[in-house]
Structures are given as structure tokens and as C-alpha cells.
Amino acid sequence: MSKLNNKFSRRAFMAGGSAMAAVALSGIGNRAQAQSGNEVNLYSGRHYDTDRTIYEAFTQATGVKVNLVEGKSDALMERIKSEGSNSPADILITVDAGRLWRADQEGLFQPVSKNEAPNLYSAIPRHLRHRAGHWFGMSQRSRVIMYNKELVNPADLSTYEDLADSKWRGKILIRSSGNIYNQSLMGELIELYGTAGAEDWARGFVSNFARKPTGNDSAQIRACAAGEGHIAIANTYYFPRFARKDDPAEREVFQKVGVFFPNQRGEGALGRGAHMNVSGAGLVKSAPNRANAIKFLNFMATANSQEIFAKSNSEYPVMSGLDLDPILDSFGRFKGSKTNVEALGRNNPLSIQVMNNVNWDQG
Numbered sequence: 001m002s003k004l005n006n007k008f009s010r011r012a013f014m015a016g017g018s019a020m021a022a023v024a025l026s027g028i029g030n031r032a033q034a035q036s037g038n039e040v041n042l043y044s045g046r047h048y049d050t051d052r053t054i055y056e057a058f059t060q061a062t063g064v065k066v067n068l069v070e071g072k073s074d075a076l077m078e079r080i081k082s083e084g085s086n087s088p089a090d091i092l093i094t095v096d097a098g099r100l101w102r103a104d105q106e107g108l109f110q111p112v113s114k115n116e117a118p119n120l121y122s123a124i125p126r127h128l129r130h131r132a133g134h135w136f137g138m139s140q141r142s143r144v145i146m147y148n149k150e151l152v153n154p155a156d157l158s159t160y161e162d163l164a165d166s167k168w169r170g171k172i173l174i175r176s177s178g179n180i181y182n183q184s185l186m187g188e189l190i191e192l193y194g195t196a197g198a199e200d201w202a203r204g205f206v207s208n209f210a211r212k213p214t215g216n217d218s219a220q221i222r223a224c225a226a227g228e229g230h231i232a233i234a235n236t237y238y239f240p241r242f243a244r245k246d247d248p249a250e251r252e253v254f255q256k257v258g259v260f261f262p263n264q265r266g267e268g269a270l271g272r273g274a275h276m277n278v279s280g281a282g283l284v285k286s287a288p289n290r291a292n293a294i295k296f297l298n299f300m301a302t303a304n305s306q307e308i309f310a311k312s313n314s315e316y317p318v319m320s321g322l323d324l325d326p327i328l329d330s331f332g333r334f335k336g337s338k339t340n341v342e343a344l345g346r347n348n349p350l351s352i353q354v355m356n357n358v359n360w361d362q363g
Contacts, residue, residue: 101345137278164204
């Protein structure tokens with residue numbers, strides 16, 4: 001992309017402490033001020049500098065200035081709720097279908113029709129967007145099996161379902177039940193097998209934990225490389241970060257661990273493909289700049305925007321046939337599950353219930 005001359009207006013805050021105490025807007029001001037110019041106001045739970053390239057390109061293409069508020073997704077949702085009908089927010093960008101579902105359940109989104117945003121409906125597959133146009137997936141990530149190359153033969157790996165087999169006793173590393181990514185993975189299993197079937201699987205899966213769940217996805221990958229467990233469950237985008245670290249020990253982690261995409265073969269659910277989730281965006285119900293916000297969503301569903309948005313966090317685009325982050329591409333092409341990501345959020349309360357029932361966090 002050529003160098004851009006038009007700069008977007010960045011309005012950022014740092015979130016910390018409780019959700020309500022953490023949020024402090026800077027620069028956007030009240031709703032009347034938010035409507036005063038040719039602008040669009042983004043509340044984003046993503047914190048990647050390369051996303052700004054998209055915002056600059058949007059301003060150059062449309063003349064619409066982008067005002068950006070960054071923070072933790074839950075804090076942003078609380079802020080919009082607290083602002084109510086006076087919120088200056090036009091677009092909420094967040095990660096994981098579970099959070100998009102929660103925002104929608106809180107009444108934060110309004111629908112965008114196919115006539116208003118044709119790119120969203122033609123470019124984004126049906127299973128990666130809300131059925132009524134309340135939110136749209138903008139990039140994908142897969143939650144996969146990562147394995148210690150010295151301890152595991154990848155030929156012994158197959159499906160998520162197989163991880164409940166006793167042959168993996170004491171070998172699995174994963175983070176806690178409070179993590180939205182694990183809740184969404186459980187949500188897909190509930191969608192496929194029902195609550196009782198998913199709980200049966202989870203009971204066997206938990207009995208195979210190498211240790212009590214602790215740490216984030218990166219911590220699971222490091223522990224896998226160190227041999228604390230044989231396999232780790234983690235999102236794909238965490239792994240390329242190790243290859244880019246200045247610390248040789250971190251780069252060594254990348255060399256010691258392999259990536260395996262489950263459920264690539266077989267009939268029915270067993271051959272559905274690897275679990276997929278999304279980063280996504282929705283039009284805020286009280287958006288003061290609705291027309292500009294829809295322009296922005298349409299712009300996000302173009303090839304250039306998709307490549308930049310996905311590459312900024314080593315994710316997969318929602319559109320097919322686009323270039324990937326080179327390290328991500330080195331993991332190989334694979335089949336992703338077509339389970340509608342909306343189900344991951346819809347099943348979230350049941351996921352938490354199942355994980356509590358099997359004492360997930362006790363290991």
C-alpha cells in the first residue's frame with residue numbers, strides 16, 4: 001500500500017482496574033460533538049498499530065475521519081451501556097464470537113441490511129456473521145493442538161474428541177475455564193453433541209490435564225516446549241509471535257513446538273475441520289454517524305483491508321484467496337469448521353456450566 005498523507009485522529013485510553021473505573025474517554029466528547037463533522041467513532045478491543053493503516057486508507061478513500069477509542073472489550077461494552085442513547089460510539093470492534101454475542105444480548109448493536117452493506121454479505125461467509133446482520137466477523141483464528149516435537153508423533157493426533165482418551169492422561173496443557181476462547185470451543189462441542197455429550201467429553205478431557213490450568217495461551221505453549229505437558233491448546237495467532245521475538249529462548253520455543261489442525265478427516269462432526277473463531281465488528285445501536293459507520297464496515301470487507309486486518313495479528317482473513325502472514329502460512333492450509341460462530345456465543349452460559357460441572361479449573 002502506498003504511503004498515506006491523510007492521518008486519522010486517534011482517541012485512545014488505557015483500561016485498568018474495574019471496567020467502569022478503567023474507561024476514560026479522551027477527545028471524542030459528547031454525542032453532539034460526535035455528530036459535528038464527517039467522522040466515525042470506533043471503540044476497539046484490538047490493540048494493533050497496523051490496524052491504523054486501514055483507518056488511514058479509509059479516510060483517504062472517503063474523507064471520513066476516524067476517531068479511535070481503545071480498551072479492553074468488556075470495559076468498552078460497559079462504557080457503551082453506561083453512555084446509553086448519548087454514546088458517541090458508532091462501531092464496536094471486539095474479539096471472539098462470545099463477546100460479540102454478549103454485546104448483542106446487551107442490546108448494543110443494530111442490524112445492517114444487505115442493501116446498506118453489500119460487501120459484508122457477499123464477502124463474509126454466512127457462518128462468520130450474525131444471522132440478522134447485528135455483527136460481522138472480520139478475521140479468523142483457529143484454536144488448535146500444539147505439540148512438543150520430541151514427545152509427540154503428530155500421526156498420533158487426530159481430533160478434539162480424541163483428547164478425552166486416557167492415552168493423553170497427564171499430557172494436556174490449557175488455560176482456565178474463565179477464558180472466553182475455551183468457552184467458545186466448548187460452545188461448538190455443545191452445538192454438535194448437546195450439553196450431555198459435551199460434558200461427557202469434558203470429563204475425560206479434564207482428567208488428562210498435565211497441571212491445574214494457569215496462564216494465558218503463550219504460557220501453555222512455553223510449558224509445552226519445556227515438556228511440562230505433551231500438547232497445548234492455543235489460538236494460532238499466539239504462536240508466530242515466538243518466531244519474531246528478540247530473545248533466543250523464545251525463538252527456541254517456536255522450534256520445539258508443532259501445530260496440528262484437528263478434525264481434518266472423517267465423516268460428520270469428526271471431519272468438520274478445526275475450530276474457528278472471529279474478531280468482529282457491529283454497528284452500535286445509538287450510532288450518531290450511522291451512514292459513515294456503514295461505509296466503514298463495507299470498507300473492512302475489501303481485499304486490502306482484510307489482508308491488513310488479519311496480518312496485523314497473524315490471523316486468517318474471512319475472505320478466501322488472500323495472502324496470509326508468512327509464518328501463519330507456513331503452518332499449512334487446512335479445513336476450518338463451518339459451525340456458525342453465533343452458536344459459540346449462544347451456548348456460552350451452557351459452556352460455563354459444563355466446565356464448572358467437570359471441575360475444569362481443578363485440573
